[in-house]
Structures are given as C-alpha cells and as structure tokens.
Amino acid sequence: MNTSFSASLAALSMLVACASPYAASPAMTQMGVLTNPAGMTLYVFDKDAAGSGKSVCNGECAQKWPPLTAAASDQTSGDYAVITRDDGSMQWSFKGKPLYRWFKDQKPGDMTGDGVNNVWHTAKP
Numbered sequence: 547m548n549t550s551f552s553a554s555l556a557a558l559s560m561l562v563a564c565a566s567p568y569a570a571s572p573a574m575t576q577m578g579v580l581t582n583p584a585g586m587t588l589y590v591f592d593k594d595a596a597g598s599g600k601s602v603c604n605g606e607c608a609q610k611w612p613p614l615t616a617a618a619s620d621q622t623s624g625d626y627a628v629i630t631r632d633d634g635s636m637q638w639s640f641k642g643k644p645l646y647r648w649f650k651d652q653k654p655g656d657m658t659g660d661g662v663n664n665v666w667h668t669a670k671p
Contacts, residue, residue, distance in 0.1 A: 571623070571624075571626065572614060572616065572620070572626055572638040572645075573588055573614070573626070573638070573640065573645065573669075575671045576654075576655075577655065578670065578671075579657065579668040579669060579670060579671075580640060580645065580668075580669040580670070580671060581654065582614060582647065584654065585654030585655065586647050586651055586654055586656075587647070587648070587651055587655075587656060587657045587659065587660075587668055587669075588614060588640075588645045588646065588647060588668070588669040589611065589645070589646045589647070589648055589659050589660070589666050589667060589668060589669055590640075590643040590644070590645065590646070590666075590667055590668075590669045591603050591611070591643075591644065591646065591665060591666055592664075592665040592666075592667070593665060594643055594644050596641070596642035596643050597642035598642075599627075599629045599630070599639075600629065600632075600644075601613060601629065601631050601632070601637055601644040603644070603646065604631065604632045604633070608631075608646075609649070610648070610649050611646040611647070611648060611649070611659075611666070612646060612647045612649065613631060613635070613637040613638075613644065613645070613646055614637060614638040614644075614645040614646065614647065615635060615636060615637060615638075616628040616636040616637055616638045617636065618636060620636065620638075625640055625641050626638055626639070626640055627639045627642070629644060640669055643669070645669055646666075647659075648662070648666070
C-alpha cells in the first residue's frame with residue numbers, strides 16, 4: 547500500500563473521529579426572535595420552570611402549542627438542550643425554557659401567540 551495514501555487515510559479517519567456529534571442548531575434568529583428551521587416563530591411559557599428539564603404544557607395545551615420536537619439522537623449543544631416530555635417524546639429547550647410553536651401562526655413571520663393569556667412570549671435569543 548502506498549505510504550502517502552496510508553497517511554491520507556489516517557488523517558481522514560482522525561477528522562471523522564473528531565467531528566462534532568451535535569446536529570445543526572434546532573432554531574435560528576429572525577426579526578429578533580427564535581424560529582424553527584421553517585421560519586415559524588418559537589415561544590416560551592411562563593409556567594415552565596427554567597432549567598427544570600420539564601414542560602408543563604401537555605395534552606390539550608400541547609395541541610395548541612406544539613413542542614419543538616427533538617430526535618432521540620439529538621444532544622445538548624450550547625444554549626440548546628433536549629428534555630423528555632411527560633409522554634416520553636423529546637423537546638428542545640433554549641436557556642432552560644422549553645420551546646413551542648403556536649397553532650394559529652400560519653406562515654413564517656407570524657407572531658400571533660406573543661402575549662396570549664399573559665404567559666406566552668416569543669423566544670428571544
């Protein structure tokens with residue numbers, strides 16, 4: 547085997563081994579708020595205790611405020627963490643607060659959930 551080829555193969559193997567295990571960020575910033583990859587506004591809920599690793603929005607609440615779901619393989623990265631919901635599904639949180647969408651937002655840029663019942667707010671970076 548060519549020694550130059552072997553050295554290149556070894557270097558490539560080391561790069562692959564050092565690659566980050568984290569997926570791309572689950573959210574981005576648009577117009578000063580966090581959005582999902584499709585551009586839909588994300589929200590936080592005042593009744594969720596920051597850093598608790600729990601969402602208190604379940605059942606009917608989660609139908610109106612769908613959680614920003616995470617895959618089982620997703621991992622904490624920076625300000626984003628994965629929490630386990632009461633039903634066993636996974637949800638992204640930002641700075642300890644679970645992230646949600648609002649079912650009445652119809653297109654990217656809509657922020658109709660901001661201020662609902664004085665407990666729902668756009669998620670800010």
